[in-house]
Amino acid sequence: xxxxxxxxxxxxxxxxxxxxxxxxxxxxxxxxxxxxxxxxxxxxxxxxxxxxxxxxxxxxxxxxxxxxxxxxxxxxxxxxxxxxxxxxxxxxxxxxxxxxxxxxxxxxxxxxxxxxxxxxxxxxxxxxxxxxxxxxxxxxxxxxxxxxxxxxxxxxxxxxxxxxxxxxxxxxxxxxxxxxxxxxxxxxxxxxxxxxxxxxxxxxxxxxxxxxxxxxxxxxxxxxxxxxxxxxxxxxxxxxxxxxxxxxxxxxxxxxxxxxxxxxxxxxxxxxxxxxx
Numbered sequence: 001x002x003x004x005x006x007x008x009x010x011x012x013x014x015x016x017x018x019x020x021x022x023x024x025x026x027x028x029x030x031x032x033x034x035x036x037x038x039x040x041x042x043x044x045x046x047x048x049x050x051x052x053x054x055x056x057x058x059x060x061x062x063x064x065x066x067x068x069x070x071x072x073x074x075x076x077x078x079x080x081x082x083x084x085x086x087x088x089x090x091x092x093x094x095x096x097x098x099x100x101x102x103x104x105x106x107x108x109x110x111x112x113x114x115x116x117x118x119x120x121x122x123x124x125x126x127x128x129x130x131x132x133x134x135x136x137x138x139x140x141x142x143x144x145x146x147x148x149x150x151x152x153x154x155x156x157x158x159x160x161x162x163x164x165x166x167x168x169x170x171x172x173x174x175x176x177x178x179x180x181x182x183x184x185x186x187x188x189x190x191x192x193x194x195x196x197x198x199x200x201x202x203x204x205x206x207x208x209x210x211x212x213x214x215x216x217x218x219x220x221x222x223x224x225x226x227x228x229x230x231x232x233x234x235x236x237x238x239x240x241x242x243x244x245x246x247x248x249x250x251x252x253x254x255x256x257x258x259x260x261x262x263x264x265x266x267x268x269x270x271x272x273x274x275x276x277x
Contacts, residue, residue, distance in 0.1 A: 055148055056094075056105075056210045057271045062144035063091050063108065066098070069120035071127035073134030080106030080129065080239075082142055083121040085114070094210070096141040097130040104129035104238045108142060129239060146271075148209070203274035204250035205232075206261050210243055217244035224248060227267060229260065234277075247275065 069082060082095055087110040096103040104126055111121050118137050122130070132138045208224070211217035214235070221231035224246075234245045248264060251257035257274060264272045 055212065055216060056145045057148045058094065058207065058210065058273070059144045059146045059271065060273060062146070063087070063093065064141075064143050065120070066139065066141045067120055068118040068137040069122045069132070069140040070118040070137045071122040071124060071132050071134055072115075074124070076123040076125070078107075078123060080104055080126045081109055081123045082106065082126060082140070083109045083111035084142075085111050085119055087111070091144045093142050093144050095126060095130065096143075097132065098139045098141055100131050102129065102131050102238075103236070105145070108144070145210075148271075199250040199252050201251065201254060201257060203276050204252075204257065205247040205275050205277060206249055206251075206257065206264055206272050207275040208246040208248065208264065208269050208272050210245050212241075212243060214242075214244050217246050220246050224264075224267070227263070229263065247277075248272075 065084065065086070080095075082093070087108055090110075091108040092105070093108045094103055094105055106123075106126055111119070115121075120140060120142070122132060122140070126132075127134070130138065130140070208220060208231075211220070214233075217233045221233050224231035229248045232247045232249075234247065236243055236245065248260055249257070251260055261272060261274070
């Protein structure tokens, strides 16, 4: 069997080397982690029918970091994620840009490669959602999320009243009916205290949780109002999905905020904590 050997020109070799270098440069932007790009941790909140009562609770005790983050301007694989050297295990997190209030749900990985600049590395998809510019650091807040089953909404019982009793009609006297005048001893109902419109605290609100279903958020807020708390439902969007935050407040003083937090935790919301808005 005869073999034919062909000489490869130098321009062809240089072209192959250039293509390889470009491919390696594109891969440098990826963090070092074992999960695939479509890993569950990197996906946004899902709302399947069998998880209608699920809600996401922020878990700052697991991971909570506020510092400058940087997108280097290069496209990155893996979707929405951030990476930091202090991470031990991949986490599902909410990432907030504190300068413009925008946020996104994504993944948190360990960053192995040390480069000059901020330690918090941001993917290109995350930077786009957060409104970050290439090469311009932004102050980010990254908090771990935990999935929790919300209590199913309870139905209000309807009371069965007795059949009305038939009362025989009686003729009225011609004498005018005396109208009882209000006596000075009558006590007027006490006015209902309204929540303070403003507060001097940096974090006057207590966050109860983040819901992917509006009905669950409204049911939680209604239950809190029934216990005398001023509950709010705030709708926000990220990646064309709408989420609903339930907060209580604002508290005018630190003592009031502490009392509200104790009451909220006594009602079963053990992961509640103070937030800005």
